[in-house]
């Protein structure tokens with residue numbers, strides 16, 4: 177009841193100082209907008225990535241060139257991430273074959289190699305990643321075909337010069353026309369198009385600007401000798417760590433003990449993503465914190481001015497019986513209302529921005545997670561209370577006699 | 584009702600102490616109407632602020648309704664001001680952006696009354712000063728006389744035992760002044776205890792007794808033998824005339840009766856000064 181009266185008195189006087197209240201409110205609005213929008217964006221980005229990694233499969237292990245020196249693989253943190261040494265690949269088709277043969281837990285071992293090349297169809301040509309792989313590749317990535325079929329075992333055995341185009345490659349060479357059955361020339365070799373992939377987005381991978389053929393074809397037609405990556409699918413998610421060790425043993429013995437590759441598990445990739453997200457989130461919260469600080473000082477300034485101008489009123493209220501705590505509450509309530517209103521509007525605007533963003537970038541989800549709302553409101557309440565305290569205490573210290581003498 | 588003893592008050596200007604009140608003794612009975620007259624800067628407002636628990640004297644004691652109030656906490660003092668004292672401040676002290684009703688309601692915001700009750704009492708107080716038609720008007724748009732009436736209504740709204748008025752007729756033209764004095768004489772007849780500060784002799788006359796403050800000291804004021812009250816004020820000042828005028832309730836009749844019979848004024852058996860005392864009594 178008393179609290180309600182403090183709030184209504186606060187609302188009343190805020191209305192009398194619309195201009196200033198508005199300015200103080202803007203600061204809070206911006207801070208809250210910054211915090212809520214960026215946090216929501218990060219949240220959505222992370223869920224998108226996690227969704228994709230999980231879509232790629234938690235049973236996957238990827239061998240890729242590069243090393244973390246003097247460190248055990250599997251213990252990733254941010255500094256290891258930054259100390260990865262890139263190396264020329266020494267991975268081979270044979271590595272994939274050997275692992276598949278010797279490690280029973282591996283159900284698929286798919287090498288991939290690629291080089292930039294141009295693809296020609298009639299008068300048209302386009303730059304592509306000329307990619308060699310094996311028929312199991314589409315199982316690993318769960319590819320969907322827009323036309324035709326994926327490479328199969330016969331293609332591989334007969335070196336059939338079959339090719340599957342990525343969505344954008346097809347678009348560049350054929351436009352809307354059908355591609356299957358047509359002949360595309362890459363590195364002077366004519367390939368028969370057997371399939372076209374549906375567009376696919378997976379962060380960190382590029383499917384659309386490629387042309388896929390049998391692995392040996394790429395080796396034969398270019399000077400590339402090594403696989404850029406080998407994808408392993410493990411039969412059971414629970415065995416990923418053990419199988420990863422076995423794969424490591426096989427490849428390293430084939431490479432005569434030289435460790436110039438690393439094995440990355442999907443779990444680890446997620447872990448890295450979450451580490452990065454934590455870092456970015458911390459930075460965001462830090463920046464927003466500074467912004468809240470600035471807007472808090474803004475509120476304090478406005479409130480100090482208001483208290484100064486209303487010395488007479490405060491003195492009068494105390495003279496007719498307002499107790500110190502009632503004066504304190506009135507001015508704290510005022511600071512709190514400014515900060516909460518600013519924060520509320522800021523949240524609304526960031527929600528709107530998020531939806532707008534989702535409209536233009538369909539790949540990003542547009543949720544406003546509950547914790548973001550809670551954080552923003554909590555920040556603004558704390559800011560309002562902390563920075564409202566000094567002006568409110570100043571109001572409490574007003575002596576009625578002095579204030580009534582005030583002209 | 585009020586016993587102020589050996590009260591001093593001074594201000595410090597650098598190292599120098601400038602006295603404002605010097606050994607003031609003042610006794611006021613319940614139901615008395617006392618006016619305090621004195622030149623500008625003589626300490627009238629200072630005295631009233633002390634009586635109204637807004638200011639504290641440097642030395643001395645103050646007993647209000649049997650309670651020694653100088654030792655009370657600020658919270659208790661606020662409650663005293665809120666419930667037992669009505670203060671008409673010098674220069675109106677209305678909140679310009681609020682309307683008349685809200686201005687009058689202000690003290691009740693710090694009571695535990697419901698909104699309905701607050702509104703009812705505010706209107707009642709406004710009716711007493713004849714400002715009921717202007718409840719919705721903003722204070723800033725009122726005339727001086729109207730502002731003063733609203734300020735009086737605000738002082739009445741908590742139904743106080745003691746009403747303190749600082750220059751309620753200052754800066755007003757004759758008509759407005761008479762209207763205000765009329766209100767005060769009505770309040771007097773309701774049996775309220777009133778202390779009214781003024782530097783206007785005519786206004787001071789309507790009180791039961793008049794004190795003069797000069798050089799920080801208080802003494803009884805002598806209007807001068809045979810000086811007649813001005814025509815308009817005579818009706819207000821003379822209790823017998825007042826009894827026949829307006830306010831038909833029983834309380835006013837009783838008050839008028841006791842006032843016309845000077846010795847029967849309520850509570851005058853204490854050490855308080857009588858209207859006809861030359862010097863303020865000192866214990």
Ligand SMILES: Nc1ncnc2c1ncn2[C@@H]1O[C@H](COP(=O)(O)OP(=O)(O)OP(=O)(O)O)[C@@H](O)[C@H]1O
Pocket residue numbers: 594603621622623624625626627628629630673782
């Ligand atoms: N807080 C203060 N600071 C400085 N001087 C003060 C203060 N309070 C009172 N005084 C001085 O004390 C003296 C008495 O002041 P007070 O307001 O009581 O006079 P007053 O009799 O009410 O005068 P007026 O009729 O002009 O209202 C004045 O000289 C005034 O300047």
Ligand SMILES: [Mg+2]
Pocket residue numbers: 627628629673749
């Ligand atoms: Mg004064």
